[in-house]
Amino acid sequence: MAPATADQDAGGNGRTLAYGAAFAEALGQVMESDPDVFVAGEDVGRAGGVFGSFRGLHERFGDMRVVDTPISEQAIVGLGTGAAVSGLRPVVDLMFMDFILVAMDQIANQAAKLKYMFGGKATLPMTITTSAGAGLSAAAQHSQSLEAMLCHIPGLKVVMPSNPHDAKGLLISCIRDDNPTVFVKHKRLLGLQGSVPPDMYEVPLGAANIVRAGDDVTVVTYGRMVHETLSAADALDAEGIGCEVIDLRTLQPLDIDTVVEAVRRTGRVAVVHEAVRFGGLGGEIASQIAEAAFDYLDAPIERIGAPFSPVPFSPALEQMWVPSAATIGERIRSLAAA
Template identity: 55%
Template sequence: MAEKTYLQALNDALRHEMEHDENVFIMGEDVGQFGGCFGVTQGLYDAFGKERVMDTPITESAIVGAAAGAAACGLRPVAELMFVDFIGVSMDQLFNQAAKMRFMFGGKTTVPMTLRMPQGAGIGAAAQHSQCLESWFMNIPGLKVVIPSTPYDAKGLLTSAIRDDNPVVFLEHKLLYGVSGEVPDESYTIEIGKGDVKREGTDVTIVATSHTVHASLEAARQLEKDGISAEVIDPRCLLPLDTDLIVESVKKTNALVIAHEAVQFAGPGAEIAAMVAEEAVEYLDAPIKRVGAPFCPVPFSPPLEQHYIPGADNIVSAVKAIR
């Protein structure tokens, strides 16, 4: 398999699906000739033209609303918001329209739209451009929430998202765009709702998402030096969530740490912890530990920003507190 970056893997998936299905089109700010704010749509304007790679005005409500309407009418839009932080402008279009149409129309229509949004800290973009907001979307029935951590997963899951008949929120951490990994040239899919064991272990389960998966793998390497075998689980999707994979791992290791960059309070780890407490509490030898960002806006100061982002050292400390 070829070595590709996360960004190239996403671009591959978009190109394959646009070649495969003429109903697939891209829309968003600067996605055309400019190639997207982070470069994900580079080359697609030249390949497919302005009618299928559409630059939009700076109005997120129009982007999401138009995508929902186009999807309900039979097209498969892939809409891009420049930053997830701007989703607030288009809450109604996503939460009340796209997410609910299929239910409210008795299944007579589908809404096959994919909403791609970069998120996360680490590039000095400050409080209004650096948040991780995945827990917002987890609370809305009708949406699917995908959050891949590797180039391989990114390509397979974006392909599945575009082919899905439901609205999919597809979250991409900015620091992952340059991460490389083996990715097949051909098109392939990964089932939405199926997690992955990124590292097998026997002493503690670490459930991690997005960029924090890589911090968790580094933490597992550090823990191994101290004789602690950590299993790293990447759900890959938060809605639907692969609860079976997580519970089976906890039954094996008898300990759980959950790590994500979203704020710890009411973050995605809270739901995962509650689920395990309900379904597998008898297997736990110690309390569940969560590792997340502090409950404050993302700092602009580079040293403070690095302190804000949960890293391998935070995960190691959480594991050692219970093992």
């Protein structure tokens, strides 16, 4: 699928929204247009969600469509799975990405497998929303990025938008999709301002976005790391190193065609993610690049991720743990010289 360009993504008519507000606007517009859509999760109703992402929806749609649930992730995803297979379009929220582990049987063995087990005759249009990432000193049990685990499960689609425009468009696409989708917000991006059109629109699932052009190194990334990478690219540009930055947006299905096409132009590639480097999505992306574009590579593929440890609680240690623009820049500088 051809990637959208930055120009295609900028049509907000001068209107800006925060990432979290764009998420809430998308959800409200879809609920207005489709009575089969409802929301369920811990504190999504009167409290508006732990980070305010669902604020205002309960006042508009009431208890029947914005449902506060008990503290049971198994029950939340089970509710969503049953509702979806019965013809509704549930959006179920798991407060923190860490908590998907509590509901993995429902996610991996029930929701993801149902369409296959019924020979494609059933649909399961459920969207799971959750918040991931470090940076708030939320410690080891509330700061993980576990997207690689979800991408390993056939039957799921996984998105991780980096900006308000994509947050709105990808959420609408997820809710309208007839398969189980996981929409991952990064907690540190919820206040990020960006151009967002007021009308409903979709950002297609499975389409990466080239957010910066460059001739020397291709950098593949997503989520919060898009912004760290762009900062690094700005600094490297002053040194004469041009970085082409690709925001994957959708992690499963992966737009590897856009990545490979870029790598064939530059001959050098780095993959950046906040998740722990070992076993992270960067390994899969690097493998697919090697399979499809090995003859075009002028240097080994660089993988940049967090060290193999739990996320520290200490703000100073946490800042060191998360890949930064400085760290990314240093690794890309070495790659360009290889």
